[in-house]
Amino acid sequence: MEFQAVKGTRDFYPEQMALRNWLTETWRRVSIRNGFVEFDAPIIEYLDLFRVKSGDEIVSQLFSFTDRGGRELALRPEITPTLARMVNARIHSLPRPIKWFSIPRLFRAENPQRGRLREFFQWNVDIIGSGETLADAECIFTAVDLLAEVGLTPQDVAVRIGSRPLTVAALRRVGVQEAGMEAALAALDKRPNLSAEDFARLAAEAGIAPEGLAQLCAFQDAGDLQAAAEALGGGKEVEEETAKLRALMEQLGHMGAGEYCRLDLRIVRGLAYYTGVVYEIHDAGGRLRAIAGGGRYDNLLEVLGGPEVGATGFGMGDVVLTILLAEKHKLPDVSARLDCFVVSAAPGLGPAVLEVVGALRRRGVVADYSFKRTSLSRQLKEANRRRADYAVIVRADGLAVKDLRTGQQREVCREELLADPGRHLS
Amino acid sequence: MEFQAVKGTRDFYPEQMALRNWLTETWRRVSIRNGFVEFDAPIIEYLDLFRVKSGDEIVSQLFSFTDRGGRELALRPEITPTLARMVNARIHSLPRPIKWFSIPRLFRAENPQRGRLREFFQWNVDIIGSGETLADAECIFTAVDLLAEVGLTPQDVAVRIGSRPLTVAALRRVGVQEAGMEAALAALDKRPNLSAEDFARLAAEAGIAPEGLAQLCAFQDAGDLQAAAEALGGGKEVEEETAKLRALMEQLGHMGAGEYCRLDLRIVRGLAYYTGVVYEIHDAGGRLRAIAGGGRYDNLLEVLGGPEVGATGFGMGDVVLTILLAEKHKLPDVSARLDCFVVSAAPGLGPAVLEVVGALRRRGVVADYSFKRTSLSRQLKEANRRRADYAVIVRADGLAVKDLRTGQQREVCREELLADPGRHLS
Numbered sequence: 001m002e003f004q005a006v007k008g009t010r011d012f013y014p015e016q017m018a019l020r021n022w023l024t025e026t027w028r029r030v031s032i033r034n035g036f037v038e039f040d041a042p043i044i045e046y047l048d049l050f051r052v053k054s055g056d057e058i059v060s061q062l063f064s065f066t067d068r069g070g071r072e073l074a075l076r077p078e079i080t081p082t083l084a085r086m087v088n089a090r091i092h093s094l095p096r097p098i099k100w101f102s103i104p105r106l107f108r109a110e111n112p113q114r115g116r117l118r119e120f121f122q123w124n125v126d127i128i129g130s131g132e133t134l135a136d137a138e139c140i141f142t143a144v145d146l147l148a149e150v151g152l153t154p155q156d157v158a159v160r161i162g163s164r165p166l167t168v169a170a171l172r173r174v175g176v177q178e179a180g181m182e183a184a185l186a187a188l189d190k191r192p193n194l195s196a197e198d199f200a201r202l203a204a205e206a207g208i209a210p211e212g213l214a215q216l217c218a219f220q221d222a223g224d225l226q227a228a229a230e231a232l233g234g235g236k237e238v239e240e241e242t243a244k245l246r247a248l249m250e251q252l253g254h255m256g257a258g259e260y261c262r263l264d265l266r267i268v269r270g271l272a273y274y275t276g277v278v279y280e281i282h283d284a285g286g287r288l289r290a291i292a293g294g295g296r297y298d299n300l301l302e303v304l305g306g307p308e309v310g311a312t313g314f315g316m317g318d319v320v321l322t323i324l325l326a327e328k329h330k331l332p333d334v335s336a337r338l339d340c341f342v343v344s345a346a347p348g349l350g351p352a353v354l355e356v357v358g359a360l361r362r363r364g365v366v367a368d369y370s371f372k373r374t375s376l377s378r379q380l381k382e383a384n385r386r387r388a389d390y391a392v393i394v395r396a397d398g399l400a401v402k403d404l405r406t407g408q409q410r411e412v413c414r415e416e417l418l419a420d421p422g423r424h425l426s
Numbered sequence: 427m428e429f430q431a432v433k434g435t436r437d438f439y440p441e442q443m444a445l446r447n448w449l450t451e452t453w454r455r456v457s458i459r460n461g462f463v464e465f466d467a468p469i470i471e472y473l474d475l476f477r478v479k480s481g482d483e484i485v486s487q488l489f490s491f492t493d494r495g496g497r498e499l500a501l502r503p504e505i506t507p508t509l510a511r512m513v514n515a516r517i518h519s520l521p522r523p524i525k526w527f528s529i530p531r532l533f534r535a536e537n538p539q540r541g542r543l544r545e546f547f548q549w550n551v552d553i554i555g556s557g558e559t560l561a562d563a564e565c566i567f568t569a570v571d572l573l574a575e576v577g578l579t580p581q582d583v584a585v586r587i588g589s590r591p592l593t594v595a596a597l598r599r600v601g602v603q604e605a606g607m608e609a610a611l612a613a614l615d616k617r618p619n620l621s622a623e624d625f626a627r628l629a630a631e632a633g634i635a636p637e638g639l640a641q642l643c644a645f646q647d648a649g650d651l652q653a654a655a656e657a658l659g660g661g662k663e664v665e666e667e668t669a670k671l672r673a674l675m676e677q678l679g680h681m682g683a684g685e686y687c688r689l690d691l692r693i694v695r696g697l698a699y700y701t702g703v704v705y706e707i708h709d710a711g712g713r714l715r716a717i718a719g720g721g722r723y724d725n726l727l728e729v730l731g732g733p734e735v736g737a738t739g740f741g742m743g744d745v746v747l748t749i750l751l752a753e754k755h756k757l758p759d760v761s762a763r764l765d766c767f768v769v770s771a772a773p774g775l776g777p778a779v780l781e782v783v784g785a786l787r788r789r790g791v792v793a794d795y796s797f798k799r800t801s802l803s804r805q806l807k808e809a810n811r812r813r814a815d816y817a818v819i820v821r822a823d824g825l826a827v828k829d830l831r832t833g834q835q836r837e838v839c840r841e842e843l844l845a846d847p848g849r850h851l852s
Contacts, residue, residue, distance in 0.1 A: 002731045003475050003511045006499060009468030011512050014526065017464045033787045035794030035812075037762045038443045042435030042545050043469065043531065044489075049429050063470070063499075065491035068535060073432060073489075075501075085429045086437050095811065097797060100440065105469065105531070109494060119468050134797045137780075145787055254777045255784030305428045336463045351680045354563075358681030361459045361571055368461030371523060371560045385521065386461075 008111070008118030018334035020121070023150075023318055024103055027123040030149055031101035034142040036125060039100050041082040043107075047072040052304060053081045053273065063109045075107035078315065079124050080297070081304065087128050088306030096129025099138075115289040115320045125294075126313030128301070133244050136277050136296060136312050137251035143281060143292055143314055144257040150321075151330040154259040157291065161248070161279040162267030164295065165241045169232055170219040174212025182272050184208050189268040191220070192286075220266045228265055248277060273297045276312070283324050291324065292316035339366040339425050340390040340401075341383030345376050352394045356414070360392070365421045367392075380404075390425050392417070401425065434537070434544030444760035446547070449576075449744055450529055453549040456575055457527035460568040462551060465526050467508040469533075473498040478730060479507045479699065489535045501533035504741065505550050506723070507730065513554050514732030522555025525564075541715040541746045551720075552739030554727070559670050562703050562722060562738050563677035569707060569718055569740055570683040576747075577756040580685040583717065585707050587674070588693030590700040590721065591667045595658055596645040600638025608698050610634050615694040617646070618712075646692045654691055674703060699723045702738070709750050717750065718742035765792040765851050766816040766827075767809030771802050778820045782840070786818070791847045793818075806830075816851050818843070827851065 005011045012020055028038065050058050064074040076082060079102050087098060102124045112118055125142050127135040140159055147157055167188065168181060176184045187206035191199045203213060215231065222228035225242045232238045245263065252261050269278040276296030283291065294314020302308045325331050340360065344353045353369050360367040368386060370379050376393070383391045384404060393400040393409075399417060401424055402409040417424050431437045438446055454464065476484050490500040502508060505528050513524060528550045538544055551568050553561040566585055573583055593614065594607060602610045613632035617625045629639060641657065648654035651668045658664045671689065678687050695704040702722030709717065720740020728734045751757050766786065770779045779795050786793040794812060796805050802819070809817045810830060819826040819835075825843060827850055828835040843850050 002514075003472060003478075004515075005468055005511075006470050006472060006497070009470055011468070011515075012466040013512065013516070014463040014465050017466055020466070021464065029790075032762075033790060033792045035764065035792070037440040038447065039440050040438040040443055040446070042431055042437070044432050044435055044533070044545060046429060046432060052429075063491060063493070065489060067489070071432070085431075086439065088428075089430075089437075090439070099794075107470070119470060130797050132797045138797075141784060141787075148788065250777075251780055254780035256781070256788065257784065336458075338461065351676075354677060354680035355682070358567060358683065361567075362574065362682065364455075364459060366459045366461070368525075371556050371558045371564075 022332055022334050026149055027103055030146045036099045036101040039102050043075055044073050045076050047074040049081045050074055063107050077106055077108050079104040083126055084301045084304045088301055088304055091306055098128040101125045117319055121318040123316040128311045129309055131310035133248045137248055139313050141255045141257045144260045156284055157281055159261040159279055159281050160264035160267045162265045163241055163245055164274045164278050167268055169238055170216055174216055175209050180207040185268055186270055189270045192266050222265055269295055273300050275299055289320050291320050338368055338386050338388040340392050341386055341388035342369040342392045343379035345393050345395040349394050356394055359418045360421055363421050448758055448760050452575055453529055456572045462525045462527040465528050469501055470499050471502050473500040475507045476500055487535055489533050503532055503534050505530040509552055510727045510730045514727055514730055517732055524554040527551045543745055547744040549742045554737045555735055557736035559674040563674055565739050567681045567683045570686045582710055583707055585687040585705055586690035586693045587705045588691045589667055589671055590704050593694055595664055596642055600642055601635050606633040611694055612696055615696045618692050648691055695721055699726050701725055715746050717746050764794055764812050764814040766818050767812055767814035768795040768818045769805035771819050771821040775820050782820055785844045786847055789847050
């Protein structure tokens with residue numbers, strides 16, 4: 001009878017867990033210093049919450065089941081619908097802007113692929129209650145702050161920033177109607193991964209007339225906002241949206257994130273609900289899946305029964321980021337260490353060892369000892385294996401502290417050690 | 427269209443999330459200082475993993491579903507089978523004793539009650555690879571270290587320690603056969619919550635002969651090990667087991683946890699898999715469900731396909747502990763604070779504010795600012811609402827730092843502030 005982890009999920013042995021904790025803590029620290037507060041929610045939600053946001057097709061992409069009361073439940077595949085549900089429930093009492101982050105565990109009932117698992121973690125950073133481009137800049141800056149914090153430079157990664165309204169304008173201009181917009185956006189979203197021929201085929205399937213393709217590509221491939229606006233033939237809405245993008249890029253520049261960010265109108269995002277700026281973070285080589293993706297979604301709270309309110313944010317998964325950090329040798333050494341390992345120098349000192357261990361731990365010292373009554377040298381060997389900085393040696397007539405990195409050893413008075421362990425064990 | 431959280435689950439708004447993080451971090455810190463390392467595993471496991479450990483009846487108590495490949499999966503209701511699975515997979519390479527902790531999110535398909543939810547967190551502390559009572563003492567000490575750390579005293583809580591082998595011996599002595607042992611243990615486990623009459627009825631249903639009840643209760647109610655051994659009529663196994671319990675209590679005393687711990691042979695634990703010492707932590711009044719429960723389970727790894735190896739540990743849920751801490755006013759103030767709020771003293775300084783905010787955050791300062799261009803006094807009001815310690819005031823001709831707790835304000839050179847923000851903002 002041998003059991004394994006379910007395919008597409010991960011066991012976190014202590015070495016993997018330490019890395020996961022490092023990443024989680026880094027996400028948390030960066031979020032907090034950018035003025036966000038953390039929330040979370042149940043992993044189980046009513047299936048309808050996801051249906052309302054994403055339509056019936058989502059059902060095949062998530063784990064769902066029925067509880068004993070006959071209710072259809074699902075494991076959350078993303079946190080945004082939950083965020084909207086929670087904010088809607090307190091929309092009149094929460095001071096705005098609402099700056100929330102979360103590090104949810106998420107589930108997808110898909111076949112696992114490189115960079116895409118069935119169970120994973122995703123850092124989510126959102127601002128609700130502001131329509132200002134400053135709120136978009138704030139989210140993007142927070143993502144960049146994280147990238148810099150983990151040692152990724154503008155040579156390693158880039159935030160590629162596009163515009164949903166400009167993309168929609170470009171599609172309208174080549175004759176795509178409202179009813180066909182979602183399919184057309186989904187096709188455009190795939191363009192960067194397709195050859196020109198394959199894209200042309202997909203675009204035709206999605207109802208984009210072949211004679212519009214060149215114009216569409218001219219817009220998407222525009223090197224700057226001026227060229228993009230010209231490709232769209234100008235007009236009030238185009239001017240407004242390009243002005244917003246220009247302001248956003250300036251704000252990111254002021255905050256010191258400009259080097260990481262660049263305009264890229266090929267960024268579309270597959271999901272239907274974006275209403276403004278959209279962006280993805282990619283490795284510079286573009287070999288991996290997106291590290292993060294996000295944008296403005298001003299309608300979602302309303303769709304879920306709340307008011308019309310500005311909302312913007314992104315999600316960054318743990319899987320692709322960790323692959324990139326491993327490739328770049330940017331993962332830290334997170335091996336477990338002990339402050340000290342308490343050893344006995346002679347038989348019969350077990351109770352004294354326990355007293356010292358208990359007292360040190362209660363004072364916050366990371367301390368351990370051997371359950372086995374072995375020789376002093378074997379205990380010191382275990383101390384080294386456990387990566388203890390110090391050994392505290394318990395003798396019949398007192399204590400000694402040995403620095404295991406230098407080999408230096410000296411007597412200490414027991415009361416002094418316990419009164420101020422930090423002074424003797426550092 | 428209004429959505430709510432699924433019954434028996436919890437939304438963690440920022441104030442609840444901060445408390446959850448505080449508890450999680452405290453569990454983690456106490457585990458680490460006691461020499462444990464953290465692991466985790468998927469929330470989804472093969473249903474059979476739980477069936478093998480707990481039998482078919484477990485299936486109705488957990489959330490299960492079938493994936494697209496037709497595999498029966500379940501949301502974990504506990505982490506111990508997963509722990510055994512993971513340790514078994516590396517049993518030959520992991521140095522022993524294996525001291526692991528985990529803070530898993532767990533799920534039960536039950537009707538929620540006070541102190542018992544369908545989704546919750548549970549701190550698990552386990553030692554595998556040691557049959558010594560020191561390993562049991564180590565786990566219990568770690569639990570006590572946590573209780574003391576969160577401010578609970580021996581007047582608030584107690585670790586009540588029983589013995590599965592002595593309880594089994596007592597049941598054998600009154601005629602219970604191996605085949606009836608599990609049912610008899612389950613009945614005894616319920617005794618503390620029942621009247622004498624109700625217990626007698628339940629015991630009869632579980633196959634305990636009425637004439638044995640007085641003897642059984644005399645054993646369970648024994649005030650010390652001597653009396654318990656006498657109630658069992660002595661014998662080699664009884665002597666060995668009482669000697670182990672005595673050693674355990676002494677070890678806990680040496681470590682400084684004695685005041686929290688007491689012998690209580692009415693502690694049985696419902697689960698079949700315990701093989702040695704068993705214990706529960708209860709509030710002193712005994713009004714709430716158990717705060718924690720655990721014991722020795724030397725057979726579990728073998729049942730799950732591994733070797734016969736000593737194993738011991740406990741689980742402590744977040745729900746009952748949090749109820750008790752709230753009642754005792756021991757929950758800390760975890761409201762979010764900012765190190766500083768950056769405000770502009772005049773229109774047109776938006777870019778300068780963004781520059782200062784970005785630079786401070788990159789240096790680790792928890793900094794925020796207002797998206798709205800409002801008056802200085804309104805911005806300072808927002809700084810106070812956000813609980814900022816300082817306001818950094820951006821003027822056309824330089825910066826000032828205002829201590830929002832004292833009202834003191836002084837000019838600072840921008841370069842100096844950014845070079846060493848800690849000196850100016852603390």
